[in-house]
Amino acid sequence: MAYQNVQQARFITERKQAEAALRDSERRLAEIIDFLPDATFAIDLTGKIIAWNRAIEEMTGVKAENMIGKGNYEYALPFYGMRRPILIDLVFMPDDEIEKKYAFVKREGDILLAEADVPLKGKIHLLWGKARPLYNGEGNIVGAIEAIRDISERQRAEEERAKLEAQIREVQKLESLGVLAGGIAHDFNNLLMAILGNADLALFSLSPASPARPNVEDILRASQRAADLCRQMLAYSGKGRFVVGRYDLSEIVQEMAQMLEVSVSKKATLRYSFHSDLPPVEADATQLRQVIMNLITNASEALGDRSGAISVSTGVMDCDRAYLSESYLDDNLPEGRYVYLEVADTGGGMDKETRRRIFDPFFTTKFTGRGLGLAAVLGIVRGHQGGIKVYSEPGQGTTFKVLLPAREWAPEDRAPSAAQSDQPLTGxxxxxxxxxxxxxxxxxxxxxxxxxxxxxxxxxxxxxxxxxxxxxxxxxxxxxxxxxxxxxxxxxxxxxxxxxxxxxxxxxxxxxxxxxxxxxxxxxxxxxxxxxxxxxxxxxxxxxxxxx
Known part of the structure; x- marks a missing residue:
């Protein structure tokens, strides 16, 4: 009997020593974890929290004294608002349903890596997690530890960098194509000089009754169309500004109203909304008309054979860098006042891939080619130090918004121009x-x-x-x-x-x-x-x- 009492006392003593050693080990673990930069917590085999460091307090807003010793998935509450297994629980037992809740789960030996979007403090954060078992001196698993890092800012920085790299590639592509287009247009204009010039001279020499006259007039018209194509190529290259003046954008659109009406589908309804007393834009009026016509033509094509509306509006707005940076090919435009032209249609809209390629030369979603229409628009707008924003979703229609820097009227801008001299040449x-x-x-x-x-x-x-x-x-x-x-x-x-x-x-x-x-x-x-x-x-x- 005495021997049994001694044995029992020894067992109790050893158990108390083991428990004291475990508590001491957990205390030292908690102290070490407390100084880790990543949000970190640890649990024992029963799921009770044994460590909750300062970084995770800051991340979740929950103090360690309110978490230590708690079980029943208490650690999931600050992250998901509910008690449920998370990455640390996969250390003890794999579970496909838990893994599906993460963007990915990767295993490297006994270490688990994962990422997930987590609704933390009312906002979605992208969190990276790393979990692994905790071992005692004999190599037995006694718990698990998980470190968590908020990589939302890093992801945003990577996305911004990827966006910037894509913009740089697009600008380089446009510049290369622009140099090519400009060179072709220049050489082609020299060839057209011979065709158009000789046809013009021939027409001058022919009598009105000459049977050859209609043929020469056809040559002249075709040459003029080819010259127009060259002008569009120069516009695409950003070298297409001819005579620059200060103009009221609303007035230019209003002057074109009748021409626009006959240029759109018979099933399309044109609606106008003009801002009164717009500040002027410094531009080439001919190219502004080309921008307007090309955008209207594009909107009409988007409607196809369906009935729909095309809305044309003008206005002025203050634009900050954040707004301008979202324009197509952000050219680091300076913030300030911009006059805008907005052309919206109720067509089928565009998906992301189509929006990405919409300004490519000769890109089209139809069987017939679109030509240089929108590519020329982009070139003209860039040549005028402006920007373009495109809003479109499949089934939601499309809106093009052209932004041009606002200027101030000068007294001579609206003065009547002197009549040009029509005196005969003196030889x-x-x-x-x-x-x-x-x-x-x-x-x-x-x-x-x-x-x-x-x-x-x-x-x-x-x-x-x-x-x-x-x-x-x-x-x-x-x-x-x-x-x-x-x-x-x-x-x-x-x-x-x-x-x-x-x-x-x-x-x-x-x-x-x-x-x-x-x-x-x-x-x-x-x-x-x-x-x-x-x-x-x-x-x-x-x-x-x-x-x-």
């Missing part, structure tokens, strides 16, 4: 310098028809030699901008050095603003864009020579 000698033989040939014929003596040169050096030899009689130089070896800018400088009072008109397949910005304040007399007709040339020469 004289013109030196035509162009490396394209077709341009020289047709340009020379046009100038002769206008009553001028013409000297021609095939390149810059030859042009300078002819100019030096005939300096006294040359009234004007018609100078090509893009030439091999000696470019138009170099020839211009040398001509002006030789004789400062001579009129120099620059000619190019590129647009005026893109070319003439190199000659600001240097005495350039005028500019004419290829391809041009005899009437265009006469108007330019009248303006330049009539002012002398």
């Amino acid at each position: 004289g000698t013109i030196l035509l310098i162009d490396d394209d033989p077709d341009v020289r040939q047709v340009g020379s014929q046009m100038l002769k028809r206008l009553g001028f003596k013409v000297l021609t040169a095939a390149h810059g050096q030859e042009g300078l030699e002819i100019f030096r030899a005939n300096m006294g009689e040359i009234n004007c130089v018609l100078l090509d901008f893009t030439m091999p070896e000696m470019g138009g800018d170099e020839v211009f400088r040398e001509i002006r050095r030789l004789r400062r009072d001579v009129c120099v008109i620059l000619s190019s397949g590129y647009n005026e603003q893109d070319v003439t910005q190199r000659f600001v304040g240097k005495g350039l007399a005028g500019f004419i864009q290829k391809p041009y007709t005899r009437a265009n040339l006469r108007e330019t020469l009248n303006r330049v020579l009539g002012s002398k």
Whole structure:
């Protein structure tokens, strides 16, 4: 009996020592865990919480004294608002139903890794978790530990970085295509100069009764359409601004109303909402009209054969960087006041992939090609330091919102323009310098028809030699901008050095603003864009020579 009492006493003592050792071990574990940077807690084999560190207190707002010693999945309450198994419980027993609640669960030996969207403190947070067993000195599992990290900010940063990288790739693609489109348009305009110019000269020579006249007129119309396509290509390249002025966007849309009505489907209803007293935008009016027409045409195509409405509205708004950064291809536009044009349709809308490609050249959701319509819109808007926002969902219609920087009216902006001089040309000698033989040939014929003596040169050096030899009689130089070896800018400088009072008109397949910005304040007399007709040339020469 005495022996049994001794044995029982020893068992009780050993159990108390083991429990004391376990409590001491749990205390030391809790102290270590308390200093970990990640939100961390631990449980024993019964599911009772034995550690709840400061980081998890901060994350959940629940203090350790309210959690230590509690079981029955108490640790899940701050995260999910309910008692249920979570990642730490998978340490003891795999469960497919629990794993389905996570974005993924990955096993690395006895370690579990997982991510999940968690409704923490009223907001959805993306949490990363890592759980593993706790072992005693003999290698037996005595509990489990889980570390939790809020990676929401990291995910947002990664998404922002991915968005920025996608924007950079898109800008680089547009810039590459823009350079290609601009180069093609320039070269094609030189070819059109020969076609359009010769057709124009032929038409001038034909009598009204000539059977060939309709054919020549068809050539002229086709050439003009090709020239329009070149202008769209230049617009897509962002080099398509011609004559810049300050305009009321509402007035431009109102002036186009009748043309827009006949351009849309008969089943489409056009609705207008114009903001009164808009601040002006600094733009090329022709290109603004192209933007409006292309957006309306796109909206009409979106309706297809169905009845629907197309709403056109204008307004002005203050835009901050956050708003502007959501525009298509954020070009880091400065925050401030922007005038907007909004075109909305009640068509079928677009999915995310279609929205991503909608501004690609020749992209279409229909069998027939869309051409450069929306691509040109993007190029024009970017060329005007503006932005585009697109709102669309399948079945919800589409809205395009064009943003252009608001300006201030100047007194001369709305003053009536002086009538252009229509006095007849007075003759004289013109030196035509162009490396394209077709341009020289047709340009020379046009100038002769206008009553001028013409000297021609095939390149810059030859042009300078002819100019030096005939300096006294040359009234004007018609100078090509893009030439091999000696470019138009170099020839211009040398001509002006030789004789400062001579009129120099620059000619190019590129647009005026893109070319003439190199000659600001240097005495350039005028500019004419290829391809041009005899009437265009006469108007330019009248303006330049009539002012002398």
